[in-house]
Amino acid sequence: MVLDENTGKAYCRSARDCWDCMSCVKACPHGAIETRLPYQLGYYPAKLIPLVGSNKISWTVVDIHGNVERFTFKTRND
Amino acid sequence: MxxxxxxxxxxxxxxxxxxxxxxxxxxxxxxxxxxxxxxxxxxxxxxxxxxxxxxxxxxxxxxMDAINTYIKKNETIESFVRWSRAQAGGLLREDLTITMAELLNQAIEEWEEWGLPIKKDENGEYLARGRWDIAIQGSEMxxxxxxxxxxxxxxxxxxxxxxxxxxxxxxxxxxxxxxxxxxxxxxxxxxxxxxxxxxxxxxxxxxxxxxxxxxxxxxxxxxxxxxxxxxxxxxxxxxxxxxxxxCAVRTKDFNGPIDTISVGYKAPMINAKGEKILAERYAHMGGDAAPRFVRANAPMEEWLAGRGPCYVDTRHMTPEQVKNLKIDYLNERPSFVLFLAARGQDITKEPIEVYGSDxxxxxxxxxxxxxxxxxxxxxxxxxxxxxxxxxxxxxxxxxxxxxxxxxxxxxxxxxxxxLEDKGQVDESLVAAEKARVYAPAIRQAREGDGITPREMEERLQRLMDEYAGGVHQFYRMNRERLEYALKHLAILKDQTKYLIARDLHELMEAHEVIDRLDVAEVLVHHLLFREETRWPGWQNRVDFPERDDSRFDCFVNSRRDPKTGKIEVFTRPYEQIVPGDRYRP
Structure with missing residues (x-):
């Protein structure tokens, strides 16, 4: 990620080098980052959005047909 | 900034x-x-x-969604060495494997104490996912x-x-x-x-x-x-x-783990005709438990024989298993769940396609x-x-x-x-390294023209893919192709003096490609030296298609002479500590 001085917003400077590991999506405290798959690999519009808690995480996934699934699991021992 | x-x-x-x-x-x-x-x-x-x-x-x-080497109660360090040795085509350092195995469990148990969730079975033991594997929830590990x-x-x-x-x-x-x-x-x-x-x-x-x-x-x-x-x-x-x-078998198009499905949910690898590839064609090599290079090579052989695409067959899975599988993926590779959503794929109706990696x-x-x-x-x-x-x-x-x-x-x-003394810093070496490190930045300031790291990286990757056994060549190589690769690697190494960097990130990329060239050169020397095929899928010498124990039941090692740049390749003998047939677990 790098800051655009003109807009004051951050952007992914090397989308080509992204591993799509979603670490930045999970780490962003404002939920402002979204991973979109390259169109060569996946169709539009699908979404995967995390909600990060202190020791658990919830993921919401929406497929290209609009089907929604939710998953919640522990990420740290209490 | x-x-x-x-x-x-x-x-x-x-x-x-x-x-x-x-x-x-x-x-x-x-x-x-x-x-x-x-x-x-x-x-x-x-x-x-x-x-x-x-x-x-x-x-x-x-x-991560699993730890793949945990020594369970019914296993020993010796049984681990035997298994690992057979998986590796009979070639590993037994002394190093033993000393590592002694600490395998300690490291994982400590991680759990520090906060890593490890799944448990009904007896309170770590939940097994395979012979050596345990299931974890390692999203934040x-x-x-x-x-x-x-x-x-x-x-x-x-x-x-x-x-x-x-x-x-x-x-x-x-x-x-x-x-x-x-x-x-x-x-x-x-x-x-x-x-x-x-x-x-x-x-x-x-x-x-x-x-x-x-x-x-x-x-x-x-x-x-x-x-x-x-x-x-x-x-x-x-x-x-x-x-x-x-080289790994992965989900096709979008890199996702296969062991998670095939080991974790007993999903067999099948070809386009629906045949269970490992059980039907590789039974003599252990079937589903065949060495990893066999498993990596199998789907590619099917493609070559006209029986691709290949899949892991998930069509038997229950809704609860699919949910658990997706949670596994969300722990290790969340974007694979996004990929399935972006394909609109129901894996109980449509199996997951697999292919070899680079x-x-x-x-x-x-x-x-x-x-x-x-x-x-x-x-x-x-x-x-x-x-x-x-x-x-x-x-x-x-x-x-x-x-x-x-x-x-x-x-x-x-x-x-x-230590008796802490050694000296040679300031002439420091100055030389400083000049080497910033050269692409200085060139950009002075000349404003040259080769970008990305251009050189893609040239290297194309060269290696075509001439040193990349995935587009189904991992195959021969002496002539490897010699061609070496010739062009030498040209590329000479051309690193033209690399330019326009910011600090690109300066890092310039050094990444310089480092890759040094690694690639040594790799090609090794590939040339081993005139046999010990690990089809990982190392296919089409000019030497068989294993040759008379010459290569040993380690191939190398050393580059820092003064001349010449790379010497030589062998080191195998030293067996744990008795038994090295090709069987």
Whole structure:
């Protein structure tokens, strides 16, 4: 990620080098980052959005047909 | 904001640090080394040099859903060696495997204490996923480990790229590098140095490369570019087994793990005709338990024979199993769940397609890396290696890299305690390295024209793919192609003087491609030397298609002469400790 001085917003400077590991999506405290798959690999519009808690995480996934699934699991021992 | 790229060497600020133990690379192995060093000797200064940020750097950045090497109650170190040996085509360092195995469980149990959730079965034992595998919820495992490193009082230099060792004669007395955010030149003098930079991705062209944003849909962490290998090669360290490349079967188009499905949910690999490939065509090699190179090669052979595409057959799975599988993926590779959604795929109706990855050089799955002793000392005095950068021990995986970190720290402390003097910094070498590091920036300021790192990276990847057995060539190679690759690698190495960098990030990329070239050259020498096919799928010499125990039942090692640049390739004998047929588990 790098800051655009003109807009004051951050952007992914090397989308080509992204591993799509979603670490930045999970780490962003404002939920402002979204991973979109390259169109060569996946169709539009699908979404995967995390909600990060202190020791658990919830993921919401929406497929290209609009089907929604939710998953919640522990990420740290209490 | 990142600092501006220097345009003159005189403008480059220096940072000088003196430490007791320098660890290069703060991934899994490096973090365990740091923790072990500090808890053994809290009085020592322990410094980690990390080109990214320790919280999310290295192979575990995205998380993991299993630990693949945990020695369960009904298993022993000997049974582990037998299994690992057979998986590796009969070739591994038994002494190193045994010493690693002694610590495998300790590392994982500690991680659990620090916060890593490990699934349990009805008896309260770790939930088994296969013979050596246990199921974890490792989404945050690297963050948990990084917290522990800080808690133990280790010093972490984030966003500092290592470029070369500091040498006093042939002795390693630290390392040099630059700050990818602050632009400063770092000279870190250390009593002992541990390299833990991981293996090398990006030597070969991935099949998803099509000019779009999917260049790095690859198995291995794309930020591991072989810098630790390259620094060792340039300093004259002995390397081993580069020719045992790692090529993985992965989900097609979008890199997702296959063991999660095939081992975790008993989903067999099938071809386009619906035949169970491993059970029906590879029964004589162990069927579903066949060595990993067989499993990597099987779907590619089916494609070549006109029986592709291939799949893992998920159509038997229950809704609850699918939900659990997706949770596994969300722990290790969340974007694979996004991929299924982006394909609108119901895996109970449509199986998941599989394909081979581009080849990588790693010491944690296969055995490429520094030639080390049981204390994890390399052939360069003062330098220790652990994790993917250390050679001789395949099937380390997460637990083994952690275990090796512990061993390297113990080795480094013992070395440090035996030292009579801390060695000298040779200022002429420091000045030469500083000029080498910033050359692409200076060229950009002076000439404003040259080769971008990306151009050279793609040239290298195309060359290796076509002439050194990449995925587009179904991993096949022969002498003539390899010699062609060497010829052009030499041209590329000469052309690195034309590299330009327009900012600090691109300066890092310039050094990444320089490092990859050094690794690729040694790799091709190894591939040329082993005139047999020991691991079809990982190393297919079409001009020598059979295994040849009379000549190659041994390790292939190499050493680059730092004075002449000549690479010498030679063999080291196999030493068997655990009795039995080395090709059977």
């Amino acid at each position: 990142p600092a501006k790229l220097p345009t003159k060497l005189e403008d480059v600020a220096e940072v000088r640090i003196e430490t007791d133990i320098l660890i290069i690379g703060a991934g899994n192995a490096g973090c365990y080394a740091a923790i072990e060093a500090k808890r053994r000797r809290p009085d020592l200064r322990v410094t980690l040099m990390e080109k990214a940020h320790i919280d999310r750097s290295g192979c575990l950045a995205a998380g 690297k963050v948990i480990l990084a917290e522990k490193v800080r808690e133990y009082g280790c010093e972490v230099l984030n966003r500092v790229v290592a470029t070369n060792y500091l040498l006093d004669g042939d002795r390693v007395v630290g390392a040099m590098g630059f700050g990818v955010r602050d632009g400063k030149f770092y000279i870190i003098k250390a009593g002992a140095t541990i390299v833990a930079t991981g293996g090398a991705a990006g030597l070969y062209k991935p099949y998803t490369n099509d000019g779009n944003d999917c260049h790095h849909q690859i198995w291995y962490c794309p930020f591991n570019v072989g810098t630790g290998y390259a620094m060792g090669i340039r300093a004259g360290a002995e390397m081993t087994t580069f020719e045992m490349r790692w 080849p990588y050089i790693v010491g944690g799955h296969t055995a490429s890396g520094y030639w080390i002793d049981v204390k994890r000392a390399t052939t360069l005095p003062g330098l220790f290696a652990c994790g993917d950068v250390a050679g001789g021990v395949p099937n380390k995986f997460v637990g083994g890299c952690a275990a090796e970190g512990i061993l390297a720290a113990r080795g480094a402390i013992e070395y440090l305690e035996s």
